Amino acid sequence: KAGVTQTPRYLIKTRGQQVTLSCSPISGHRSVSWYQQTPGQGLQFLFEYFSETQRNKGNFPGRFSGRQFSNSRSEMNVSTLELGDSALYLCASSFRAGPSGTGELFFGEGSRLTVL
Amino acid sequence: SQQGEEDPQALSIQEGENATMNCSYKTSINNLQWYRQNSGRGLVHLILIRSNEREKHSGRLRVTLDTSKKSSSLLITASRAADTASYFCATVSNDYKLSFGAGTTVTVRA
Numbered sequence: 001k002a003g004v005t006q007t008p009r010y011l012i013k014t015r016g017q018q019v020t021l022s023c024s025p026i027s028g029h030r031s032v033s034w035y036q037q038t039p040g041q042g043l044q045f046l047f048e049y050f051s052e053t054q055r056n057k058g059n060f061p062g063r064f065s066g067r068q069f070s071n072s073r074s075e076m077n078v079s080t081l082e083l084g085d086s087a088l089y090l091c092a093s094s095f096r097a098g099p100s101g102t103g104e105l106f107f108g109e110g111s112r113l114t115v116l
Numbered sequence: 117s118q119q120g121e122e123d124p125q126a127l128s129i130q131e132g133e134n135a136t137m138n139c140s141y142k143t144s145i146n147n148l149q150w151y152r153q154n155s156g157r158g159l160v161h162l163i164l165i166r167s168n169e170r171e172k173h174s175g176r177l178r179v180t181l182d183t184s185k186k187s188s189s190l191l192i193t194a195s196r197a198a199d200t201a202s203y204f205c206a207t208v209s210n211d212y213k214l215s216f217g218a219g220t221t222v223t224v225r226a
Contacts, residue, residue, distance in 0.1 A: 004158070033214070043204065043216035056213055090158060102208045104149070107158035 002026065006091050006108035014116050018079040021111045025072050025093030031055075032074040033105070034066060037088040046089075049074055050096060078113075086115045120148075120205040120217030128223045135192040137220040139205030140185075148181055149206045150190050153219070159204065162190075195224045 005024040013019050025032050033048035033056075045058040049068035066076040072093075078085055089112075092105035123138045139148070147166045151159040165172045165181045165188065172179050178191040192199055202219045209215070 035216070042218045045213075045215065088156070092159075102146070102212045102214045104161045104164055105151075105159070105206075105214070106161070107151075109158045110156075112156075 004091060004093050004106050004108035006089075006111050008111060009109065010112050010114075012114045012116060013081050015081055015083060017081050018077065019081060019113060020075055020077045021089055021091075021113075023074045023076075023091030023093075023108060025074070025091075026095075026106055029093035029095050029106070030072055031094045031096045032068055032072065033092050033094075034074070034076050035090045035092065036060075037090060037110070038086070043090070046076065081115045083115050086113060088112050120207045120215060122203070122205055122217045122220045124220060125218070126221045126223070128225060129195055130225050131195060131197060133195055135195050135199070135222050135224075137190050137203055137222070139188045139190070139207075139217055141188075141205075141207045142186065144210055145183075146208045146210050146212065148179075148188050149208070149214075150177075150179060150188075151204045151206060151216075153202045153204065155201075162203075192222075195222075197224050197226055200224045 007022045031050045034046040036044045047066050048056045052068045063079045068074045088110045090110045092107045094105050120139045120141045129135050149164045150162040153159045163174050163179050165179050176193045181188045200223050202221045204219045205217045
């Protein structure tokens, strides 16, 4: 079974630009969540999607947005990039039979974003 | 904000020794999970313990949960160089929000 796939793995952007990151979950998983990891703030929850609906959202500005498609693939977008957005962005999928419950998360290798 | 806080922040041990790290949290949980992260990679799920469980084992891993003290511990027995990684606890609240702690960095010396 293929794992969680994140693309691109590495990218460099400049301030003010926007970026879109992609995540393909494990087949059969309908829940996808996104995390930002930085040395200073650790792992911060961005948002979670289940069956194309955003279920939970972390405390990030509106520049951070996401969506999930009918095949469970998810994208996140960051507009008007700032230096502080440099981070490892991790996507995780999980099998959930319904909208509630959080069991084991399967993580991708992450997308490392550098903002210059 | 992070609900779980790990202690210690860093741990250095000799190969073959045991490693113990703790996680404390503030509010009631549905379950608590432990993850491992090798440098710059994705996280790998190690073990999940539900709020009505007190102890779980998986290979060389032993996890305990004390809901009265709002704390959990992860014990790695007979450590190996490959156990060098960061370890995170993650709490799942009763409204199913998952929150990670800051992590414990474990270095196993040969």
